[in-house]
Amino acid sequence: MTAPLLDVVRLKKHYPLPGGMFRRGPGSVVHAVEDVSFQVPSGGTLGLIGESGCGKSTTAKLLLRLEDVSDGAIRFDGTEVQRATGPQLRAYRRNVQAVFQDPYSSLSPRRRIGDAIAEPLIAAGELTKEQISERVAELLRVVGLREDAANLYPHEFSGGQRQRIAIARGIALRPRLVILDEPVSALDVSIRAQILNLLQDLQERYGLSYLLISHDLDIVSHMCTDVVVMYLGRVVEAGSMKAVRRSPQHPYTKALFSSVLPAHPDRRPERIKLLGPLPSPINPPSGCVFRTRCPHAQAICAEQVPASVDTGVSRAACHFATPAAVS
Amino acid sequence: MSKADAMAAKVLPLMPEPTPSEPLVEVRDLRIQLRSRDGARLLNVVNGVSFPLHRGRTLGIVGESGCGKSTTALALMGLLPGSARVAGGQVQFAGENLLAKSEKEMRELRGAKISMIFQDPMVALDPLFTIGDQLAEPLERHLKLSGAALRERQVSLLQAVSIPSPETRLGQYPHQMSGGMLQRVVGAIAIACNPALLIADEPTTALDPTAQAQFLDLLARLRDTYQLALIVVTHDFGVTARLCDDVLVMYAGSVVERGPVREIFDHPRHPYTQALLAAIPQAQEDRQGRLRTIEGQPPDLARLPQGCAFAPRCPNVRPKCHELPPPLREMGDGHVASCWRAGEV
Amino acid sequence: MLFYFFRRLGRALVTIVGISVIVFVVARLSGDPTLQLAPEDATPEELAQIRSELGLDKPIWMQYVVFVEHVAQGDFGTSIRYQQPALSLVLSVLPATLQLGLSAFVLSTIVGVLLGVVTALKRDTWIDSGLRGVVVVGQAAPSFWLGMMLILLFSVELQWLPSSGRMSLAHMVLPTMALALSSVAVVLRLTRSAMLETMSADYIRFLRSKGMSKSLIVWKHALRNASIPVIAVLGLQLSYLIGGAVIVETVFNWPGVGRLMVEALNARDFAVIQAGALLVSFFTVGANLLVDLLFGLVDPRIRYE
Incomplete structure (x- = not known):
């Protein structure tokens, strides 16, 4: 296996609760991201899945350096960047771009979209004016829009077209990694497929790596080579998308995939139901964080944090995951 | 019969179906016009929608944003926005044309005989009132319940939608509950007065996958227990595959196709x-194409x-x-x- | 809720300390009172003597400490002009100011909220635009001018109401109106926009789908939700009204703190200025604390914060 483009090692993000003298005692923090490790393979797509509050969006913010990490390392192409500043941070930001769910809110309504796409190019300060407008025209073409679209304003486009514009802006500086945070959730079904295909084309054309965050397991399954499953700030399972999809090893992953809606009325996949509510990330359960909702929980689950076990299919953090036979 | 079904059956006695062969709802050539933003034109947002629906059956209305599916649902409720007007057609409900009814008459039906569930449970409930208050409102208004009878009904309704420790929940506010839990509360409010028709507009779009699957299970259970006629408005064929008997596909305000769910899929x-x-x-497949x-x-x-x-x-x-x-x-x-x-x- | 209350109380105390510093310093900036007290031919030694009697020869921070010590014991000093305890002087006129400020507050809240709801429900009709037109005029006009216009109309022309003094309930009508009108405008506009916003909220649509009557939806649900931003502004309005009372008092010759303060300022009567400003501040801060608590009562999300 080639060296990963992005290597995340035991990443942590704790938010201390806002307090005063009458508030909860010291040490009261939200464990938003706890010991999260994963790799984005060069040229591949890593899916980050899990339900609201599992820490996937916080992880994206940490990777984009929009928030400071509490602990752990982010290695990009072999270099640690979690504390990078100045030119090093600028170089990193240039290489790691993002496309978010709602393109309308990330585009200024009073700005022609040509200018919006040119913005990162101008900020980089390497191209002449003519080169920039040439590049903007090229980018528009690449994402499937007409070149004269540059003179229009965001409200003159449909949701799908605006997402194309956001993608054009995201790849303007030829980044190597693009973080896709729910890139098609706001779009209609017929438009979703267009955007997903476009993303795949761009990946092939420019050798991009993607980190795809989505709650739609069908889309993640379709797009990703690898997958990381998060629950309450922790990684519970990670492995190749196909393998995890075919035989999930962690009980949470099983429950998650069993909730995917059937693709045909005759298919009624057996549902695994989770018990009880999602615990609070302020006081996560002891031992295995999933134990309060796990159908198989035993005494040991409350006592020890399960280590990540290589099951042959994936790496799963469960006391009852069967390790792969040593060959 | 599962435990939950038995519980639900205890709460709401089954309403006898008057004439099983007759559909409960019969929409005929429904047409709705919407004044365009600039007020200059009338747009045909719903253009001749027809369908029958029996009790205990589920119709899925599928389409993309702006196809007229939600407008159709709101027209059945008599809740069209001020800029929209019914331009023609009929909505027969239990033998009466709802479109001919006054707002006052519709108010007697809404929440009592016809109920609706909306997309985002996080904003469907008034943040300033307890779950109990908001559950009590339709019970007081339509069933004239009060005191111990009201309380008992509130508790059993929350049980019917599988909400644990209902007594505690009744005293809580919406912000203290998760999205999946809130959508159950919304479901409990919708079935509170034992309606015959339940309309769910994108009921699970705002929910996480596991909560979504659970809520669809709940809808199916409520439909079967109370013989509800259920209309599910959705953009997601997965929802229709899970829940529906018939599917109606809309495009640009018109019905392009309608049929039994297996026919539509196959x-x-x-x-x-x-x-x-x-x-x-x-x-279901590993397709990387x-x-x-x-x-x-x-x-x-x-x-x-x-x-x-x-x-x-x-x-x-x-x-x-x-x-x-x-x-x-x-x-x-x-x-x-x-x-x-x-x-x- | 208790934490919330204590936090707000703490904040209120900090505000009062801040105000006391400002009041103290500003009063000192207004000039040297020694010259007012001393005979015109006083020698420098005599002036120094008076200063030291008044404690004015000490460093200013020490003067402040002494001031706070005394205030804590209810001693705001003696009015140089009336040779009476400043506190009792202010207390004797304070009810008049509070009466005016509070009645204007109650009036503007009730009228503003009611009209706000009406204009929101009758949006884009002649009622809406008419009421809002009147209100814009009310907000643009300064209260003293408004006061004079009211006197011209109701006292001079129509002779319905008295124009000055504080003898009967009738005397209250014009000053209250003059003071309240601009506040009515603020409350109306805010209530209207908050109502429009809540009426389009999803939970209102869900309430309609439950078959709830329009009056229940408007008065129970929409108004309560719309009241949250309105309450926030009511706190400000109260401060503004009590402050504004000072000006209106002069126009209507209303015997309140405002009139007393203007006289005291002219006479550099420190003790009275300090006592007046501080007491008015106490009431304003107290009222704002009440408003904060009201927030907690209305909004469970704050209560459970």
Whole structure:
């Protein structure tokens, strides 16, 4: 296996609760991201899945350096960047771009979209004016829009077209990694497929790596080579998308995939139901964080944090995951 | 009968179905116009929708944003926005035309005989009142319950939607509950007065996958227990596959196809339905190929073509398609489609 | 809720300390009172003597400490002008100011909220635009001018109401109106926009789908939700009204703190200025604390914060 483009090692993000003298005692923090490790393979797509509050969006913010990490390392192409500043941070930001769910809110309504796409190019300060407008025209073409679209304003486009514009802006500086945070959730079904295909084309054309965050397991399954499953700030399972999809090893992953809606009325996949509510990330359960909702929980689950076990299919953090036979 | 079903049956005695052969709801050629933003034009947002619906059965109305599916649902409730007006058709409900009823008469039906669930449970409840208050409102208004009887009914309704420790929950506020839990509360409010028709508009779109699956299970259970006629408005064929008996596909305000759910999945006749089904990433298989797409942009109701509304995006378009809008044609087995080429195999 | 209350109380105390510093310093900036007290031919030694009697020869921070010590014991010093305890002087006129400020507050809240709801429900009709037109005029006009216009109309022309003094309930009508009108405008506009916003909220649509009557939806649900931003502004309005009372008092010759303060300022009567400003501040801060608590009562999300 080639060296990963992005290597995340035991990443942590704790938010201390806002307090005063009458508030909860010291040490009261939200464990938003706890010991999260994963790799984005060069040229591949890593899916980050899990339900609201599992820490996937916080992880994206940490990777984009929009928030400071509490602990752990982010290695990009072999270099640690979690504390990078100045030119090093600028170089990193240039290489790691993002496309978010709602393109309308990330585009200024009073700005022609040509200018919006040119913005990162101008900020980089390497191209002449003519080169920039040439590049903007090229980018528009690449994402499937007409070149004269540059003179229009965001409200003159449909949701799908605006997402194309956001993608054009995201790849303007030829980044190597693009973080896709729910890139098609706001779009209609017929438009979703267009955007997903476009993303795949761009990946092939420019050798991009993607980190795809989505709650739609069908889309993640379709797009990703690898997958990381998060629950309450922790990684519970990670492995190749196909393998995890075919035989999930962690009980949470099983429950998650069993909730995917059937693709045909005759298919009624057996549902695994989770018990009880999602615990609070302020006081996560002891031992295995999933134990309060796990159908198989035993005494040991409350006592020890399960280590990540290589099951042959994936790496799963469960006391009852069967390790792969040593060959 | 599961424990939950038994619990639910205890709460609400089954209403006898008057004449099982007659549909509870019969929508005929419903037409709705919407004043355009600038006020200059009237747009045909719903253009001749018809369907029957029996008790205990589920109809899925599928389509993309702006196709008229939610407007159709709101028209059934008598809750159209001020800028919209019914331009024609009938909505027969238990033998009466709802469109001929006054606002006051509709208010007696809403929440009592016809209920609705909306998309986002996080904003469906008033943040300043407890769950108990908001559950009590329809019970006090329609069933004139009070005191211990009210309390008992509140508790059993929360039990019917599988909310643990209902007594505690009644005293809580919406912000203290998760989205999945809130949608259950909304469901409890909707069935509080034992309605005959329940309309759910994108009921699980705002929920996480596991909560979504659980809520769809709940809807199916409530439908079966109370013999509800259920209309589910959705953009997601997965929801129809899980829940529906019949599916109605809308495009640009018109019904393009309607039929039993298996027919629609196995033999879609309209190219739009075919394309929508093909555009779904099939999680069941490991396909790393490309998705089939529908080229072009969603239709602009102010600038619909003269012929078939789907013609500009249709892969099998013929000259005739640009001239005349195709009528809905019977395909057999209650399956209808509006495509000039629907008869061809 | 208790934490919330204590936090707000703490904040209120900090505000009062801040105000006391400002009041103290500003009063000192207004000039040297020694010259007012001393005979015109006083020698520098005599002036120094008076200064030291008044404690004015000490460093200013020490003067402040002494001031706070005394205030804590209810001693705001003696009015140089009336040779009476400043506190009792202010207390004797304070009820008049509070009466005016509070009645204007109650009036503007009730009228503003009612009209706000009406204009929101009758949006874009002649009622809406008419009422809002009147209100814009009310907000633009300064209260003293408004006061004079009211006197001209109701006292001079129509002779319905008295124009000055504080003898009967009738005397209250014009000053209250003059003071309240601009506040009515603020409350109306805010209530209207908050109502429009809540009426389009999803939960209102869900309430309609439950078959709830329009009056229940408007008065129970929409108004309560719309009241949250309105309450926030009511706190400000109260401060503004009590402050504004000072000006209106002069126009209507209303015997309140405002009139007393103007006289005291002219006479550099420190003790009275300090006592007046501080007491008015106490009431304003107290009222704002009440408003904060009201927030907690209305909004469970704050209560459970």
